[in-house]
Amino acid sequence: MASYLIAGERLVRSLAPGGELERERLPRKLRAELEAALEKGGDRPSGPARLVSFRLIRDLHQYLRERDSALYLHELLEGSEIYLPEVEKPPRNPELVARLEKIKIQLANEEYKRITRNVTCQDSRHRGILSDLGKEVRSIKALVITIFNFIVTVVAAFICTYLGSQYVFTEMASRILAALIVASVVGLAELYVMVRAVEGEFGEM
Structure with missing residues (x-):
């Protein structure tokens, strides 16, 4: 003053x-x-x-x-x-200087960890893309297997019914009609099971 x-x-x-x-x-x-x-x-x-x-x-x-x-x-x-006299600056406390240096080092380490974490997240995203691709491939494979099983089941039901109906029906048309009816019922049952399975997968996502 x-x-x-x-x-x-x-x-x-x-x-x-x-x-x-x-x-x-x-x-x-x-x-x-x-x-x-x-x-x-x-x-x-x-x-x-x-x-x-x-x-x-x-x-x-x-x-x-x-x-x-x-x-x-x-x-x-x-x-x-x-x-206006010059303000004499008091000497800095060595303990305070040491503490400030320690805080600077901690902040630098936290900044380094933050940068490293960002890089790691980017790498994990790349790995996530590969894992997602693997999941899609497995899903397509499961879908192909399901469709193949559906076709095999319907065809087997048709053939079995056609061959077994010869003991009941003597005419070819009756045997084919009976085989188609049984194959349709089996196919509808398989479709119902497939739809329920797909709904369950979507619910887990």
């Missing part, structure tokens, strides 16, 4: 012999403090010369007001600047 002014040439000249403040007959203590501040840099052990504290400026302003002086403070402070 600023608490000092760098006195300008106007304030320095006003305190010199024959200056404006000499005619104001400043109190001895106030004048001595102002002269010491302008000559030695004030009560600060370091910093630029001619540092005047705000306290001295307030005392000077109060004295001029009490005397109803025609000399205004803003005229005396012409060319003066507020002194």
